[in-house]
Amino acid sequence: MTKKKAIQKPLLNHVIAIRIDDTKYNELKTLLDGNEPNAMSRLLRDILYNEPVTVYAKDPSLDIVMEELGRLRAEIKAIGVNINQITRQFNTYPEPQRKALYAKMAFKEHLALQPKITQLLEIISQLAKRWLSE
The missing domain is CATH 1.10.2010 (Crustacean CHH/MIH/GIH neurohormone)
Known part of the structure; x- marks a missing residue:
């Protein structure tokens, strides 16, 4: 060549x-x-x-928003990792009692995820109002 x-x-x-x-x-x-x-x-x-x-x-007011988005991303990722680990344990053991325990644990993690997603959607809607109104 x-x-x-x-x-x-x-x-x-x-x-x-x-x-x-x-x-x-x-x-x-x-x-x-x-x-x-x-x-x-x-x-x-x-x-x-x-x-x-x-x-x-560069808009300095976005620094705080970007830090908040980064923090939320890290928290959501950690919860996702927890859910994956629980799911792996759920699929490892065939006993119904253990499956029920891991299902409850995964549901608790899912409930912890909901407020984070709500907070994330609020930030995104504020950014959309600010930047898409023009």
Whole structure:
């Protein structure tokens, strides 16, 4: 199999130095803070060559929501693991008494899962109202 040739980019041989006022510099700095590469030269090159400049906006109010979603995910996963372990025990023993015991244990875990799912749905509906109303 032959190796594909890399796309040749033109060499950037020329250095251009300009001076700008504080207002324009702060405007560029604001764009740079939301831009992924975080290099002023790359940002200015994208602007000069009319390439798209992607600006990422971070909403600090979502940090708490994301932590809550992560916590709920971990709790739901732990309950799911417990239910899987109980189910494995249920299927291991043929005696009806043991099966009844494991069925009760699994039902208790299922009941513990319900409030977590309700809480998760509330958070999702709040996010939907916030982001899908536009």
